[in-house]
Amino acid sequence: MSMTPNTTSMPSHHILSVLVQNRAGVLARVSSLFARRGYNIFSLAVAPTEDPDFSRITIVVDVESAPLEQIVKQLFKLIDVVKISELDPRRSVERELMMATVRVASEDRGQVVELANIFEGKILAVGTEAITVSLEGSPDKLDDFEELLRGYGIVELQRTGRVALPKLDKEARTRPHKNGKAS
Amino acid sequence: MTEQITGAQALIRALELENVDTIFGLPGGCILPAYDPLLDSHIRHILVRHEQGAGHMAEGYAHVTGRPGVALVTSGPAATNMVTPLCDAYMDSIPMICITGQVPTSAIGTDAFQECDTVGITRSVTKHNELVMSADEIPLIVRQAFHIATTGRPGPVLIDVPKDCLQNMMTWHWPTDEEVLESLPGYRPNTKGHSRMIKEAARLILDSKQPVLYVGGGVLKARAADTLRELAELINTPVVTTLMARGAFPDSHPLCLGMPGMHGNATAITAMQKSDLLINLGARFDDRITGKVSTFAPDAKIIHVDIDPAEQGKVRRPDVPIVGDCRLVIEELVKTIKEMLANGEVQADISAWKSRVSGWQEQFPMYYSPNEPGEALKPQFCLEKLHELAPAGTILCSGVGQHQMFSSQFWKFEEPYTWVNSGGLGTMGFSIPAAIGAKVARPDRTVWAVDGDGCFQMTAQELVTASVERIPIKVAVLNNSYLGMVRQWQEMFYDERYSEVYLSPELPDFVKWAEAMGCVGIRVESPEEVEPAIALANSINDRSVVVEFRVDAGEKVFPMVPAGFGNDDVLLHPNQNDRREFLR
Numbered sequence: 001m002s003m004t005p006n007t008t009s010m011p012s013h014h015i016l017s018v019l020v021q022n023r024a025g026v027l028a029r030v031s032s033l034f035a036r037r038g039y040n041i042f043s044l045a046v047a048p049t050e051d052p053d054f055s056r057i058t059i060v061v062d063v064e065s066a067p068l069e070q071i072v073k074q075l076f077k078l079i080d081v082v083k084i085s086e087l088d089p090r091r092s093v094e095r096e097l098m099m100a101t102v103r104v105a106s107e108d109r110g111q112v113v114e115l116a117n118i119f120e121g122k123i124l125a126v127g128t129e130a131i132t133v134s135l136e137g138s139p140d141k142l143d144d145f146e147e148l149l150r151g152y153g154i155v156e157l158q159r160t161g162r163v164a165l166p167k168l169d170k171e172a173r174t175r176p177h178k179n180g181k182a183s
Numbered sequence: 184m185t186e187q188i189t190g191a192q193a194l195i196r197a198l199e200l201e202n203v204d205t206i207f208g209l210p211g212g213c214i215l216p217a218y219d220p221l222l223d224s225h226i227r228h229i230l231v232r233h234e235q236g237a238g239h240m241a242e243g244y245a246h247v248t249g250r251p252g253v254a255l256v257t258s259g260p261a262a263t264n265m266v267t268p269l270c271d272a273y274m275d276s277i278p279m280i281c282i283t284g285q286v287p288t289s290a291i292g293t294d295a296f297q298e299c300d301t302v303g304i305t306r307s308v309t310k311h312n313e314l315v316m317s318a319d320e321i322p323l324i325v326r327q328a329f330h331i332a333t334t335g336r337p338g339p340v341l342i343d344v345p346k347d348c349l350q351n352m353m354t355w356h357w358p359t360d361e362e363v364l365e366s367l368p369g370y371r372p373n374t375k376g377h378s379r380m381i382k383e384a385a386r387l388i389l390d391s392k393q394p395v396l397y398v399g400g401g402v403l404k405a406r407a408a409d410t411l412r413e414l415a416e417l418i419n420t421p422v423v424t425t426l427m428a429r430g431a432f433p434d435s436h437p438l439c440l441g442m443p444g445m446h447g448n449a450t451a452i453t454a455m456q457k458s459d460l461l462i463n464l465g466a467r468f469d470d471r472i473t474g475k476v477s478t479f480a481p482d483a484k485i486i487h488v489d490i491d492p493a494e495q496g497k498v499r500r501p502d503v504p505i506v507g508d509c510r511l512v513i514e515e516l517v518k519t520i521k522e523m524l525a526n527g528e529v530q531a532d533i534s535a536w537k538s539r540v541s542g543w544q545e546q547f548p549m550y551y552s553p554n555e556p557g558e559a560l561k562p563q564f565c566l567e568k569l570h571e572l573a574p575a576g577t578i579l580c581s582g583v584g585q586h587q588m589f590s591s592q593f594w595k596f597e598e599p600y601t602w603v604n605s606g607g608l609g610t611m612g613f614s615i616p617a618a619i620g621a622k623v624a625r626p627d628r629t630v631w632a633v634d635g636d637g638c639f640q641m642t643a644q645e646l647v648t649a650s651v652e653r654i655p656i657k658v659a660v661l662n663n664s665y666l667g668m669v670r671q672w673q674e675m676f677y678d679e680r681y682s683e684v685y686l687s688p689e690l691p692d693f694v695k696w697a698e699a700m701g702c703v704g705i706r707v708e709s710p711e712e713v714e715p716a717i718a719l720a721n722s723i724n725d726r727s728v729v730v731e732f733r734v735d736a737g738e739k740v741f742p743m744v745p746a747g748f749g750n751d752d753v754l755l756h757p758n759q760n761d762r763r764e765f766l767r
């Protein structure tokens with residue numbers, strides 16, 4: 001992939017990468033800390049890591065820095081949380097997957113296929129009145145693609161929420177939160 | 184070594200191995216299997232009349248011993264009845280283990296009889312909770328629970344055990360310390376303060392001209408009362424003890440200013456306001472201490488010692504944050520300051536500050552209008568007499584409201600772990616069960632519970648538990664026939680429009696009720712009856728005693744910082760108001 005991730009979007013969004021023990025109830029513990037304070041989680045992605053005993057939760061949240069610091073500290077207090085890094089959007093690579101079914105008559109289908117090809121997306125299914133496409137890429141690229149598809153009429157759309165890892169250049173890119181583990 | 188036992192046997196054996204000597208509980212369907220091996224155990228079980236009582240008893244036990252209190256109850260309604268004590272323990276950082284029964288694993292999620300989502304419901308009121316999924320997990324989960332409840336910032340841990348996990352056979356294995364630590368990779372509380380931060384703190388302390396030691400419950404949790412005294416005397420600095428820290432520093436000590444906060448005394452409040460350095464040891468800048476945060480101690484630099492990193496900067500950003508155990512950090516501070524002094528450094532002159540503080544103390548002692556002949560009894564007078572006549576080492580427990588504030592204000596605390604109350608959550612009805620738990624843990628001590636008539640009616644049934652289990656406590660009911668604190672707010676802030684605060688002067692009949700529960704009941708209506716009644720209560724040690732004091736309903740708690748106001752706006756007792764300018 002030669003695409004450069006667009007990292008200038010949504011400056012008020014913070015990306016938290018939370019390493020947790022892979023066990024029942026952990027996601028509920030994490031999400032309820034946000035819910036209690038009335039903060040909406042913008043997107044959330046969870047899956048096991050290279051070590052199946054641990055999962056990584058990538059949380060994108062739209063919140064000021066001060067309350068975020070308090071939330072991060074509270075997250076540390078959860079017994080199942082092992083490590084938290086706040087990923088600086090300018091120093092991370094972010095990816096997201098989107099699937100969309102677009103209503104399109106067979107004569108216009110070519111336009112959507114062409115659009116998908118330009119964006120390096122995939123055609124997943126073709127019906128007489130609709131087509132399902134997928135696209136993996138930076139969240140901004142997905143936004144653009146979604147906008148263009150909207151003109152045709154989106155029947156169903158699903159995005160995964162972003163996952164992110166620090167970029168591999170120069171020094172370490174993650175910003176591990178201070179104070180280590182909580183009590 | 185492949186001993187096969189049931190999950191229930193494993194549970195009780197695990198509790199024995201954790202040195203549990205007392206369980207407060209009440210059996211029911213899903214927890215039944217655990218009650219069978221309990222018959223063969225040396226652990227004492229106290230059968231309560233309501234599960235909430237078991238929770239508060241466990242808290243009282245933990246308050247006075249520092250060891251986790253243990254509550255054992257069944258599923259569903261029993262678990263929901265535990266929510267209040269769990270939340271109470273969580274707010275006040277009380278180590279506690281709560282074991283709840285659960286419907287069998289195959290029935291979980293089917294809305295089975297007495298099923299509820301216990302771990303879901305208690306997630307936000309526990310330090311940690313676990314749903315057991317197989318009998319084999321029980322020993323490790325119990326060990327984890329005790330480790331988590333008692334280390335770092337203490338707190339309640341709940342273990343939810345499905346019935347089949349209690350009934351199934353398992354291979355006994357008691358996990359080693361290493362196995363416990365390895366199973367909790369995300370839990371490594373930091374106890375030792377950062378040495379550079381401690382040096383910075385010592386520097387600030389020596390340079391301060393108007394320092395105050397702001398002492399919270401963390402000092403008691405860390406068993407740091409002796410170390411605190413050493414520090415206070417070394418730097419000759421006034422000490423305020425918050426509601427959770429009463430007893431951490433002797434009230435009779437010349438450096439002690441008593442309790443600050445919404446109903447703190449004028450000197451403690453003002454000393455904090457005017458200080459140039461607040462040395463916060465295990466306190467959390469609670470809203471009842473700070474008043475309006477933006478006007479709280481505006482010129483003070485802050486040293487904040489707390490074992491919980493999330494407390495650092497939560498309310499007030501510290502100049503020197505120190506994450507660590509209060510005892511270890513204070514010990515290091517003392518050492519560092521001594522070294523600096525030995526190297527020829529000198530502490531700033533704080534004598535002007537000390538004399539200013541003493542001036543406030545002289546002008547604004549704790550005060551109430553004494554009884555005039557024929558007037559109703561003053562609740563503060565009852566507290567003074569209770570304290571005066573209390574045998575040495577008496578433990579005082581209190582409910583929540585005016586009587587709680589009078590207790591903290593007019594009792595003189597001389598040693599740690601003699602004050603048990605619900606500070607953070609403010610749970611009415613806390614005192615009687617907490618007093619029972621305290622008495623079970625310290626049978627050698629006299630335990631007084633000070634209660635209001637409102638509070639008493641919430642948990643009084645546990646006096647039956649006390650009678651049956653032969654746990655003799657003493658209860659002082661300050662009966663003003665009102666929800667007194669609410670009444671005070673309605674009088675002061677709602678134009679005396681009293682809405683739903685009047686209980687009843689005659690109902691219930693507290694003496695008859697006490698007698699019905701196997702206690703001695705005594706009614707006191709006039710000041711001259713106070714001493715004899717208390718003396719009689721103190722002389723009875725074979726059963727519990729309830730003394731009902733009919734007190735003045737119009738009496739209010741002063742000083743008071745009205746909610747939403749800053750501490751500079753403290754309202755003094757009307758008779759002290761003409762001296763207000765001394766506080767400037």
